[in-house]
Amino acid sequence: MYLDVIANDDRSDKDREQLQRLNAAVYPPGDSTDNPGAGLSWARTERSVVVRITVDGDIVAHAGVLTRCCLHNDRPVRIGGIGGVKTHPEIRNSGLGRQVMTRAAEILRDDLAADFGLLVCPVSAAGFYERLGWRAFSGELWIDQPAGRTLFTINQVKVLPLRGEAPVSGTIDLCGFPW
Numbered sequence: 001m002y003l004d005v006i007a008n009d010d011r012s013d014k015d016r017e018q019l020q021r022l023n024a025a026v027y028p029p030g031d032s033t034d035n036p037g038a039g040l041s042w043a044r045t046e047r048s049v050v051v052r053i054t055v056d057g058d059i060v061a062h063a064g065v066l067t068r069c070c071l072h073n074d075r076p077v078r079i080g081g082i083g084g085v086k087t088h089p090e091i092r093n094s095g096l097g098r099q100v101m102t103r104a105a106e107i108l109r110d111d112l113a114a115d116f117g118l119l120v121c122p123v124s125a126a127g128f129y130e131r132l133g134w135r136a137f138s139g140e141l142w143i144d145q146p147a148g149r150t151l152f153t154i155n156q157v158k159v160l161p162l163r164g165e166a167p168v169s170g171t172i173d174l175c176g177f178p179w
């Protein structure tokens, strides 16, 4: 297995096709599982941390990262976001999710100088993130949507200390679409 980091702007057609294939394996078309996030507008991440089967082979695990200047209790904070975390269903529980998440957190802390990490997740994935040191944020999370500023309520919110402490309460404003 090979860990790779791809900037969105540098994605080749092959990368794009492999990412789409992974997405379709994780979220099969026609799957009737309820997706409460389907009605929201989401931000695109800026880089992808991926695991490939061979050096230029199929992508089997992915985590997207981005940074954004946001507000916590009206004070500016640089948040490192993680989204689009997924492992191919046939190769789960082999440590690949942990591998992409660990590298993603290193990039956010060391390269992108984020104060803390933030992600949103369904209850079904909460235990995975908790094992990796992410904590529950129990305050309010505000996001922008085309219709205006909105309180985010559909998923759990998790935070991770990076360059600084991660707040677990108060009000965070993402000042943009969620990820």
Ligand SMILES: CC(C)(COP(=O)(O)OP(=O)(O)OC[C@H]1O[C@@H](n2cnc3c(N)ncnc32)[C@H](O)[C@@H]1OP(=O)(O)O)[C@@H](O)C(=O)NCCC(=O)NCCS
Pocket (backbone or CB within 6 Å): 026, 061, 084, 085, 086, 087, 088, 091, 092, 093, 094, 095, 096, 097, 098, 099, 120, 121, 122, 124, 125, 126, 127, 128, 131
């Ligand atoms: C969640 C997901 C990314 C985990 O990927 P994975 O490659 O199987 O994870 P790993 O094998 O690295 O697991 C790391 C640890 O978390 C545990 N774990 C994995 N999935 C878990 C879950 N859903 N709940 C609780 N613990 C979980 C593993 O047992 C392992 O524990 P260990 O360190 O004690 O051995 C994968 O199940 C997935 O793609 N799910 C569908 C998409 C999804 O829900 N993504 C998250 C959206 S926010």
